[in-house]
Amino acid sequence: MPVKTVKGTRDIFYPDIEKWRFFEEMARGVLKTYNFKEIITPIFEYTEVFARGIGEDTDIVHKEMYTFKDRKGRSITLRPENTASVVRAYLEHKMYAEGGVKRLFYIGPMFRYERPQKGRYRQFFQLGVEVFGSKSPYVDAETIELVINILEKSGLKGLSVKLNSLGCEKCRPVYRENLKKFLESVKDNLCEDCKRRVDTNPLRVLDCKVPSCKETVKNAPNIQQSLCEECKEHQDRVFHYLETMGVKYEVDPNLVRGLDYYTRTVFEVVSENLGSQNAILGGGRYDNLVKELGGPDTPAFGWALGIDRLVLLLDDNAFDFSNKTIYVIPAGDSIDYCFKVAKSLRESNLPAEVISDSKSLKKALNFVNRQNGRYVIIAGESEAEKGIVVFKDLDKRTQKEIGFEKLSEELKDEIDK
Protein backbone atom coordinates (compact mmCIF):
# COMPACT_ATOMS: atom_id res chain seq x y z
CA MET A 1 0.00 0.00 0.00
CA PRO A 2 1.89 3.05 -1.25
CA VAL A 3 -0.05 5.92 0.29
CA LYS A 4 -2.52 6.08 3.14
CA THR A 5 -4.64 8.70 4.81
CA VAL A 6 -2.80 10.81 7.37
CA LYS A 7 -3.11 9.48 10.92
CA GLY A 8 -6.38 10.51 12.50
CA THR A 9 -8.05 11.32 9.17
CA ARG A 10 -10.40 9.16 7.17
CA ASP A 11 -12.45 8.91 4.01
CA ILE A 12 -16.18 9.11 4.40
CA PHE A 13 -18.20 7.52 1.62
CA TYR A 14 -21.21 5.40 0.87
CA PRO A 15 -23.06 4.19 2.85
CA ASP A 16 -21.92 6.34 5.80
CA ILE A 17 -22.10 9.49 3.73
CA GLU A 18 -25.88 9.03 3.49
CA LYS A 19 -26.12 9.48 7.24
CA TRP A 20 -23.94 12.58 7.11
CA ARG A 21 -26.08 14.16 4.42
CA PHE A 22 -29.27 13.30 6.22
CA PHE A 23 -28.02 14.99 9.36
CA GLU A 24 -26.59 17.98 7.60
CA GLU A 25 -29.68 18.67 5.52
CA MET A 26 -32.01 18.17 8.45
CA ALA A 27 -29.94 20.49 10.64
CA ARG A 28 -29.78 23.19 7.96
CA GLY A 29 -33.54 23.03 7.71
CA VAL A 30 -33.98 23.46 11.45
CA LEU A 31 -31.44 26.31 11.61
CA LYS A 32 -33.29 28.13 8.88
CA THR A 33 -36.46 28.10 10.96
CA TYR A 34 -34.57 29.89 13.74
CA ASN A 35 -33.26 32.47 11.27
CA PHE A 36 -29.62 31.42 11.43
CA LYS A 37 -27.47 32.33 8.42
CA GLU A 38 -24.54 30.26 7.30
CA ILE A 39 -20.99 31.55 7.37
CA ILE A 40 -18.02 29.85 5.77
CA THR A 41 -14.71 30.97 7.20
CA PRO A 42 -11.28 29.85 5.99
CA ILE A 43 -10.00 26.59 7.46
CA PHE A 44 -6.76 28.36 8.33
CA GLU A 45 -6.12 31.67 10.02
CA TYR A 46 -3.21 33.56 11.44
CA THR A 47 -2.19 31.66 14.56
CA GLU A 48 -2.91 34.72 16.63
CA VAL A 49 -6.65 34.42 15.97
CA PHE A 50 -6.76 31.16 17.90
CA ALA A 51 -4.07 31.93 20.43
CA ARG A 52 -5.94 35.03 21.54
CA GLY A 53 -9.44 33.73 20.94
CA ILE A 54 -9.22 30.36 22.65
CA GLY A 55 -6.71 31.30 25.32
CA GLU A 56 -2.97 30.78 25.57
CA ASP A 57 -3.29 28.50 28.55
CA THR A 58 -5.68 26.00 27.01
CA ASP A 59 -4.61 22.54 25.88
CA ILE A 60 -5.86 23.30 22.41
CA VAL A 61 -3.47 26.17 21.90
CA HIS A 62 -0.75 24.60 23.95
CA LYS A 63 -0.33 21.27 22.23
CA GLU A 64 -3.08 20.49 19.77
CA MET A 65 -2.78 22.97 16.93
CA TYR A 66 -1.54 22.30 13.43
CA THR A 67 0.68 25.33 13.03
CA PHE A 68 3.11 26.04 10.22
CA LYS A 69 4.93 28.90 8.58
CA ASP A 70 3.82 30.01 5.14
CA ARG A 71 6.28 31.07 2.45
CA LYS A 72 6.54 34.55 3.82
CA GLY A 73 7.26 33.27 7.31
CA ARG A 74 3.84 34.10 8.77
CA SER A 75 2.51 31.69 11.36
CA ILE A 76 -0.62 29.95 10.10
CA THR A 77 -2.86 27.49 11.97
CA LEU A 78 -5.51 25.05 10.78
CA ARG A 79 -8.60 25.90 12.79
CA PRO A 80 -9.01 23.74 15.91
CA GLU A 81 -12.51 25.18 16.42
CA ASN A 82 -14.49 27.87 14.72
CA THR A 83 -15.72 30.35 17.31
CA ALA A 84 -12.55 32.42 17.18
CA SER A 85 -12.76 32.61 13.37
CA VAL A 86 -16.41 33.62 13.42
CA VAL A 87 -15.69 36.33 15.95
CA ARG A 88 -12.83 37.49 13.74
CA ALA A 89 -15.21 37.62 10.78
CA TYR A 90 -17.83 39.41 12.85
CA LEU A 91 -15.30 42.10 13.64
CA GLU A 92 -13.61 42.20 10.25
CA HIS A 93 -16.92 42.88 8.51
CA LYS A 94 -18.20 45.11 11.31
CA MET A 95 -21.37 43.08 11.55
CA TYR A 96 -22.12 44.74 14.86
CA ALA A 97 -22.86 47.93 12.93
CA GLU A 98 -26.20 46.47 11.82
CA GLY A 99 -27.36 46.51 15.41
CA GLY A 100 -29.71 43.91 16.80
CA VAL A 101 -28.86 40.24 17.20
CA LYS A 102 -26.74 38.35 14.68
CA ARG A 103 -27.30 34.60 14.32
CA LEU A 104 -24.69 32.60 12.43
CA PHE A 105 -24.02 28.93 11.88
CA TYR A 106 -21.14 27.03 10.31
CA ILE A 107 -20.37 23.52 9.29
CA GLY A 108 -16.99 22.11 8.34
CA PRO A 109 -13.75 20.41 9.31
CA MET A 110 -11.63 21.26 12.34
CA PHE A 111 -8.12 20.06 13.08
CA ARG A 112 -6.50 19.05 16.33
CA TYR A 113 -3.26 17.18 16.78
CA GLU A 114 -4.34 14.56 19.30
CA ARG A 115 -4.01 10.83 19.64
CA PRO A 116 -6.99 9.37 17.74
CA GLN A 117 -9.49 7.12 19.45
CA LYS A 118 -13.15 6.26 19.20
CA GLY A 119 -15.04 9.42 18.27
CA ARG A 120 -11.90 11.49 18.11
CA TYR A 121 -10.07 12.33 14.94
CA ARG A 122 -7.42 14.80 13.87
CA GLN A 123 -9.74 16.10 11.24
CA PHE A 124 -13.27 16.15 12.54
CA PHE A 125 -16.42 17.98 11.57
CA GLN A 126 -18.42 20.41 13.58
CA LEU A 127 -21.74 22.10 13.19
CA GLY A 128 -21.87 25.19 15.34
CA VAL A 129 -23.80 28.38 15.97
CA GLU A 130 -22.91 31.78 17.37
CA VAL A 131 -25.37 34.43 18.48
CA PHE A 132 -23.96 37.93 18.85
CA GLY A 133 -25.40 40.94 20.56
CA SER A 134 -27.77 39.63 23.18
CA LYS A 135 -27.24 39.26 26.88
CA SER A 136 -30.75 37.91 27.34
CA PRO A 137 -31.02 34.54 29.11
CA TYR A 138 -33.77 33.81 26.61
CA VAL A 139 -31.07 33.50 23.95
CA ASP A 140 -29.19 30.97 26.09
CA ALA A 141 -32.31 28.89 26.48
CA GLU A 142 -33.54 29.12 22.91
CA THR A 143 -30.14 28.37 21.44
CA ILE A 144 -29.95 25.28 23.62
CA GLU A 145 -33.50 24.35 22.66
CA LEU A 146 -32.47 24.70 19.03
CA VAL A 147 -29.81 22.05 19.28
CA ILE A 148 -32.02 19.77 21.37
CA ASN A 149 -34.53 20.07 18.56
CA ILE A 150 -31.86 18.99 16.07
CA LEU A 151 -30.88 16.07 18.27
CA GLU A 152 -34.47 14.94 18.60
CA LYS A 153 -34.94 15.05 14.86
CA SER A 154 -31.81 12.90 14.59
CA GLY A 155 -33.64 10.24 16.56
CA LEU A 156 -30.93 9.94 19.18
CA LYS A 157 -31.55 8.21 22.48
CA GLY A 158 -29.69 8.11 25.76
CA LEU A 159 -28.63 11.73 25.81
CA SER A 160 -28.45 14.05 28.79
CA VAL A 161 -28.07 17.79 28.99
CA LYS A 162 -25.76 19.16 31.65
CA LEU A 163 -25.85 22.76 32.61
CA ASN A 164 -23.78 25.02 34.82
CA SER A 165 -22.78 28.63 35.30
CA LEU A 166 -19.18 29.75 35.48
CA GLY A 167 -20.08 33.18 36.77
CA CYS A 168 -18.78 36.46 35.43
CA GLU A 169 -15.65 38.56 35.84
CA LYS A 170 -16.96 39.68 39.21
CA CYS A 171 -17.84 36.40 40.92
CA ARG A 172 -15.66 33.89 39.14
CA PRO A 173 -12.28 35.16 40.43
CA VAL A 174 -13.63 35.15 43.99
CA TYR A 175 -14.85 31.59 43.61
CA ARG A 176 -11.64 30.55 41.94
CA GLU A 177 -9.62 31.79 44.91
CA ASN A 178 -11.87 30.07 47.42
CA LEU A 179 -11.67 26.84 45.49
CA LYS A 180 -7.92 27.14 45.22
CA LYS A 181 -7.61 27.61 48.97
CA PHE A 182 -9.76 24.56 49.56
CA LEU A 183 -7.81 22.43 47.10
CA GLU A 184 -4.51 23.49 48.65
CA SER A 185 -5.79 22.24 51.98
CA VAL A 186 -6.63 18.78 50.60
CA LYS A 187 -3.87 18.58 48.04
CA ASP A 188 -2.46 15.35 49.49
CA ASN A 189 -5.61 13.47 48.54
CA LEU A 190 -5.53 14.51 44.90
CA CYS A 191 -4.04 12.67 41.93
CA GLU A 192 -0.82 13.91 40.35
CA ASP A 193 -2.63 15.63 37.50
CA CYS A 194 -4.91 17.45 39.88
CA LYS A 195 -2.06 18.63 42.07
CA ARG A 196 -0.76 20.38 38.99
CA ARG A 197 -4.21 21.70 38.09
CA VAL A 198 -4.66 23.41 41.45
CA ASP A 199 -2.49 26.20 40.08
CA THR A 200 -3.11 25.99 36.36
CA ASN A 201 -6.84 25.24 36.15
CA PRO A 202 -8.45 24.66 39.56
CA LEU A 203 -11.97 24.39 38.12
CA ARG A 204 -10.87 21.43 36.09
CA VAL A 205 -10.14 19.46 39.28
CA LEU A 206 -13.89 19.35 39.88
CA ASP A 207 -14.29 17.34 36.71
CA CYS A 208 -11.56 14.78 37.41
CA LYS A 209 -12.60 11.15 36.97
CA VAL A 210 -10.19 9.67 39.49
CA PRO A 211 -12.36 8.27 42.34
CA SER A 212 -10.24 9.70 45.14
CA CYS A 213 -10.44 13.14 43.58
CA LYS A 214 -14.17 12.83 43.09
CA GLU A 215 -14.53 11.99 46.75
CA THR A 216 -12.25 14.77 47.92
CA VAL A 217 -13.99 17.34 45.79
CA LYS A 218 -17.44 16.57 47.21
CA ASN A 219 -16.89 19.10 49.99
CA ALA A 220 -15.37 21.73 47.75
CA PRO A 221 -17.02 25.12 47.53
CA ASN A 222 -19.76 25.00 44.94
CA ILE A 223 -19.84 27.56 42.16
CA GLN A 224 -23.61 27.48 42.22
CA GLN A 225 -23.48 28.99 45.71
CA SER A 226 -20.85 31.54 44.76
CA LEU A 227 -22.63 33.25 41.90
CA CYS A 228 -23.25 36.95 42.24
CA GLU A 229 -26.79 38.31 42.16
CA GLU A 230 -26.77 39.10 38.45
CA CYS A 231 -25.38 35.71 37.48
CA LYS A 232 -27.81 33.94 39.73
CA GLU A 233 -30.71 35.88 38.26
CA HIS A 234 -29.49 35.13 34.74
CA GLN A 235 -29.26 31.44 35.46
CA ASP A 236 -32.69 31.28 37.09
CA ARG A 237 -34.23 32.80 34.00
CA VAL A 238 -32.39 30.34 31.75
CA PHE A 239 -33.84 27.53 33.85
CA HIS A 240 -37.27 29.06 33.63
CA TYR A 241 -37.21 29.38 29.85
CA LEU A 242 -35.83 25.90 29.38
CA GLU A 243 -38.67 24.52 31.43
CA THR A 244 -41.18 26.53 29.41
CA MET A 245 -39.60 25.12 26.25
CA GLY A 246 -39.80 21.60 27.58
CA VAL A 247 -36.04 21.01 27.62
CA LYS A 248 -34.94 18.53 30.25
CA TYR A 249 -31.57 19.25 31.86
CA GLU A 250 -29.58 18.62 34.97
CA VAL A 251 -27.42 21.10 36.81
CA ASP A 252 -23.85 19.88 37.15
CA PRO A 253 -21.80 22.24 39.35
CA ASN A 254 -18.68 20.34 38.29
CA LEU A 255 -19.15 21.02 34.61
CA VAL A 256 -16.31 23.18 33.39
CA ARG A 257 -15.37 23.69 29.80
CA GLY A 258 -11.89 23.58 28.38
CA LEU A 259 -11.95 26.95 26.69
CA ASP A 260 -11.09 30.14 28.49
CA TYR A 261 -13.70 32.40 27.01
CA TYR A 262 -16.86 31.12 28.65
CA THR A 263 -18.86 33.20 31.12
CA ARG A 264 -22.07 32.36 32.91
CA THR A 265 -24.00 29.60 31.12
CA VAL A 266 -22.07 26.55 29.98
CA PHE A 267 -23.65 23.32 28.83
CA GLU A 268 -22.85 20.00 27.33
CA VAL A 269 -24.77 17.07 25.90
CA VAL A 270 -23.32 13.64 26.55
CA SER A 271 -24.32 10.24 25.22
CA GLU A 272 -24.25 7.01 27.14
CA ASN A 273 -23.66 5.15 23.89
CA LEU A 274 -20.26 6.51 22.95
CA GLY A 275 -16.97 5.44 24.43
CA SER A 276 -15.10 7.73 26.72
CA GLN A 277 -15.31 10.60 24.25
CA ASN A 278 -18.96 10.99 25.12
CA ALA A 279 -19.59 14.69 24.63
CA ILE A 280 -21.41 15.24 21.39
CA LEU A 281 -21.78 18.94 21.80
CA GLY A 282 -20.82 21.72 24.12
CA GLY A 283 -21.03 25.43 24.39
CA GLY A 284 -22.06 28.40 26.40
CA ARG A 285 -22.04 32.14 26.81
CA TYR A 286 -18.95 34.21 26.10
CA ASP A 287 -19.69 37.82 26.89
CA ASN A 288 -16.11 39.09 26.92
CA LEU A 289 -14.48 37.47 23.92
CA VAL A 290 -15.55 39.98 21.28
CA LYS A 291 -14.27 42.84 23.39
CA GLU A 292 -11.05 41.04 24.20
CA LEU A 293 -10.38 40.59 20.50
CA GLY A 294 -10.65 44.32 19.99
CA GLY A 295 -14.32 44.71 19.17
CA PRO A 296 -17.13 46.55 20.85
CA ASP A 297 -18.50 45.11 24.07
CA THR A 298 -20.71 42.38 22.59
CA PRO A 299 -22.26 39.52 24.53
CA ALA A 300 -22.45 36.20 22.70
CA PHE A 301 -23.61 32.62 22.99
CA GLY A 302 -22.71 29.55 20.97
CA TRP A 303 -22.23 25.83 20.76
CA ALA A 304 -20.43 23.32 18.61
CA LEU A 305 -21.57 19.80 17.80
CA GLY A 306 -19.29 16.94 16.74
CA ILE A 307 -20.77 15.50 13.57
CA ASP A 308 -18.48 12.46 13.57
CA ARG A 309 -19.71 11.50 17.01
CA LEU A 310 -23.31 12.17 16.19
CA VAL A 311 -23.22 10.06 13.03
CA LEU A 312 -21.64 7.28 15.08
CA LEU A 313 -24.85 7.26 17.11
CA LEU A 314 -27.31 7.27 14.22
CA ASP A 315 -29.18 4.02 13.87
CA ASP A 316 -28.53 2.23 10.58
CA ASN A 317 -32.05 0.86 10.66
CA ALA A 318 -33.47 4.35 10.37
CA PHE A 319 -31.95 4.70 6.91
CA ASP A 320 -33.11 3.37 3.61
CA PHE A 321 -29.95 2.13 1.95
CA SER A 322 -31.86 0.19 -0.68
CA ASN A 323 -30.67 0.62 -4.22
CA LYS A 324 -33.22 2.55 -6.29
CA THR A 325 -31.08 2.84 -9.39
CA ILE A 326 -32.60 1.75 -12.67
CA TYR A 327 -29.93 -0.23 -14.50
CA VAL A 328 -30.20 0.08 -18.26
CA ILE A 329 -28.76 -2.92 -20.07
CA PRO A 330 -28.00 -3.14 -23.79
CA ALA A 331 -28.33 -6.26 -25.92
CA GLY A 332 -26.51 -6.39 -29.19
CA ASP A 333 -25.47 -3.01 -30.54
CA SER A 334 -27.93 -0.83 -28.66
CA ILE A 335 -25.81 1.35 -26.42
CA ASP A 336 -27.06 4.50 -28.19
CA TYR A 337 -30.60 3.54 -27.38
CA CYS A 338 -29.60 2.86 -23.77
CA PHE A 339 -28.34 6.39 -23.44
CA LYS A 340 -31.62 7.75 -24.81
CA VAL A 341 -33.50 5.69 -22.26
CA ALA A 342 -31.24 6.74 -19.38
CA LYS A 343 -31.48 10.38 -20.43
CA SER A 344 -35.25 10.17 -20.42
CA LEU A 345 -35.28 8.62 -16.95
CA ARG A 346 -32.92 11.26 -15.61
CA GLU A 347 -35.08 14.03 -17.04
CA SER A 348 -37.86 12.61 -14.90
CA ASN A 349 -35.58 12.66 -11.90
CA LEU A 350 -35.11 8.91 -11.80
CA PRO A 351 -31.58 7.61 -11.15
CA ALA A 352 -30.25 5.54 -14.02
CA GLU A 353 -27.02 3.75 -14.81
CA VAL A 354 -26.14 2.25 -18.17
CA ILE A 355 -24.21 -0.98 -17.94
CA SER A 356 -21.91 -0.56 -20.89
CA ASP A 357 -19.19 -3.06 -20.19
CA SER A 358 -20.99 -6.30 -19.65
CA LYS A 359 -20.38 -9.14 -22.06
CA SER A 360 -23.77 -10.71 -21.67
CA LEU A 361 -27.22 -9.97 -20.39
CA LYS A 362 -26.78 -12.68 -17.81
CA LYS A 363 -23.64 -11.12 -16.43
CA ALA A 364 -25.29 -7.75 -16.34
CA LEU A 365 -28.23 -9.08 -14.36
CA ASN A 366 -25.81 -10.82 -12.06
CA PHE A 367 -24.04 -7.55 -11.48
CA VAL A 368 -27.29 -5.78 -10.64
CA ASN A 369 -28.12 -8.47 -8.15
CA ARG A 370 -24.79 -8.07 -6.43
CA GLN A 371 -25.40 -4.35 -6.19
CA ASN A 372 -28.67 -5.14 -4.47
CA GLY A 373 -30.33 -3.43 -7.38
CA ARG A 374 -34.00 -3.94 -7.98
CA TYR A 375 -34.90 -2.25 -11.25
CA VAL A 376 -33.63 -3.15 -14.70
CA ILE A 377 -34.47 -1.92 -18.14
CA ILE A 378 -33.40 -4.01 -21.08
CA ALA A 379 -32.95 -1.77 -24.05
CA GLY A 380 -31.64 -4.05 -26.76
CA GLU A 381 -31.65 -3.90 -30.54
CA SER A 382 -35.10 -5.40 -30.93
CA GLU A 383 -36.57 -3.05 -28.33
CA ALA A 384 -34.95 -0.11 -30.09
CA GLU A 385 -36.59 -1.13 -33.35
CA LYS A 386 -40.00 -1.32 -31.73
CA GLY A 387 -39.51 1.84 -29.66
CA ILE A 388 -40.08 0.04 -26.38
CA VAL A 389 -38.10 -1.18 -23.40
CA VAL A 390 -38.40 -4.22 -21.18
CA PHE A 391 -38.75 -3.21 -17.54
CA LYS A 392 -37.89 -5.77 -14.87
CA ASP A 393 -38.53 -5.68 -11.15
CA LEU A 394 -36.03 -8.17 -9.79
CA ASP A 395 -37.67 -8.37 -6.38
CA LYS A 396 -41.09 -9.14 -7.75
CA ARG A 397 -39.57 -11.21 -10.56
CA THR A 398 -41.83 -9.52 -13.05
CA GLN A 399 -41.20 -7.84 -16.36
CA LYS A 400 -43.23 -5.91 -18.88
CA GLU A 401 -42.84 -3.95 -22.05
CA ILE A 402 -43.22 -0.19 -21.90
CA GLY A 403 -43.32 2.19 -24.84
CA PHE A 404 -40.39 4.62 -24.82
CA GLU A 405 -42.71 7.64 -24.84
CA LYS A 406 -44.60 6.43 -21.76
CA LEU A 407 -41.48 5.48 -19.84
CA SER A 408 -41.42 7.91 -16.94
CA GLU A 409 -45.19 7.98 -16.66
CA GLU A 410 -45.47 4.21 -16.27
CA LEU A 411 -42.42 3.83 -14.07
CA LYS A 412 -43.74 6.26 -11.49
CA ASP A 413 -46.21 3.54 -10.50
CA GLU A 414 -43.59 0.80 -10.56
CA ILE A 415 -40.79 2.44 -8.62
CA ASP A 416 -40.85 2.35 -4.87
CA LYS A 417 -39.66 5.79 -3.85
Added chain:
RNA sequence: GUGAGCGUAGCUCAAUCGGAUAGAGCACCAGACUGUGGCUCUGGGGGUUGGGGGUUCAAUUCCCCUCGCUCACCCCA
Protein backbone atom coordinates in the same frame (compact mmCIF):
# COMPACT_ATOMS: atom_id res chain seq x y z
C1' G B 1 2.77 13.20 25.23
C1' U B 2 1.66 8.25 28.42
C1' G B 3 -0.22 3.12 28.69
C1' A B 4 -2.38 -1.49 26.87
C1' G B 5 -4.01 -4.76 22.93
C1' C B 6 -3.64 -6.03 17.85
C1' G B 7 -1.17 -6.17 12.50
C1' U B 8 -1.57 -13.08 7.77
C1' A B 9 -5.25 -12.44 0.33
C1' G B 10 -10.07 -7.05 -1.20
C1' C B 11 -13.05 -8.77 3.63
C1' U B 12 -13.60 -12.35 7.96
C1' C B 13 -10.28 -15.63 9.89
C1' A B 14 -6.88 -20.55 10.08
C1' A B 15 -1.84 -22.44 10.15
C1' U B 16 -0.19 -27.96 16.25
C1' C B 17 5.83 -27.29 20.41
C1' G B 18 9.44 -23.05 15.89
C1' G B 19 9.04 -27.39 10.73
C1' A B 20 7.70 -28.93 4.27
C1' U B 21 5.01 -24.97 -1.60
C1' A B 22 1.18 -19.98 4.33
C1' G B 23 -4.70 -22.28 3.85
C1' A B 24 -10.32 -21.70 4.04
C1' G B 25 -14.96 -19.06 3.48
C1' C B 26 -16.81 -14.83 1.15
C1' A B 27 -15.52 -11.46 -2.84
C1' C B 28 -13.17 -11.02 -7.83
C1' C B 29 -12.13 -13.12 -13.06
C1' A B 30 -13.15 -16.98 -16.72
C1' G B 31 -15.87 -21.30 -18.48
C1' A B 32 -20.24 -24.77 -18.42
C1' C B 33 -24.29 -20.55 -20.33
C1' U B 34 -24.08 -15.79 -27.58
C1' G B 35 -31.17 -12.02 -24.99
C1' U B 36 -33.06 -13.08 -18.97
C1' G B 37 -30.85 -12.75 -12.38
C1' G B 38 -29.41 -14.56 -6.90
C1' C B 39 -28.30 -21.54 -7.48
C1' U B 40 -24.76 -25.26 -8.94
C1' C B 41 -20.21 -27.21 -10.87
C1' U B 42 -15.13 -26.50 -12.89
C1' G B 43 -10.88 -23.65 -13.31
C1' G B 44 -8.01 -19.01 -12.37
C1' G B 45 -5.63 -14.55 -10.39
C1' G B 46 -4.27 -12.85 -6.09
C1' G B 47 0.48 -12.62 0.00
C1' U B 48 7.57 -9.19 0.55
C1' U B 49 2.63 -12.85 6.92
C1' G B 50 2.99 -4.09 8.13
C1' G B 51 8.55 -2.82 7.61
C1' G B 52 13.70 -3.58 9.38
C1' G B 53 17.08 -6.30 12.27
C1' G B 54 18.31 -10.52 15.53
C1' U B 55 18.19 -15.83 17.54
C1' U B 56 17.86 -20.66 14.87
C1' C B 57 19.46 -26.00 10.50
C1' A B 58 14.45 -23.73 10.07
C1' A B 59 10.42 -17.77 12.06
C1' U B 60 3.50 -16.23 10.58
C1' U B 61 5.22 -18.31 15.44
C1' C B 62 10.58 -16.25 19.86
C1' C B 63 13.44 -11.31 20.89
C1' C B 64 14.56 -5.98 19.69
C1' C B 65 13.45 -1.61 16.87
C1' U B 66 10.03 0.90 13.81
C1' C B 67 5.40 2.08 11.40
C1' G B 68 0.18 1.52 11.45
C1' C B 69 -4.60 0.44 13.66
C1' U B 70 -7.72 0.10 18.06
C1' C B 71 -8.93 1.33 22.96
C1' A B 72 -7.87 4.02 27.31
C1' C B 73 -5.31 8.36 29.94
C1' C B 74 -4.72 13.62 29.12
C1' C B 75 -8.14 16.86 26.80
C1' C B 76 -12.31 17.63 24.06
C1' A B 77 -16.74 17.68 19.56
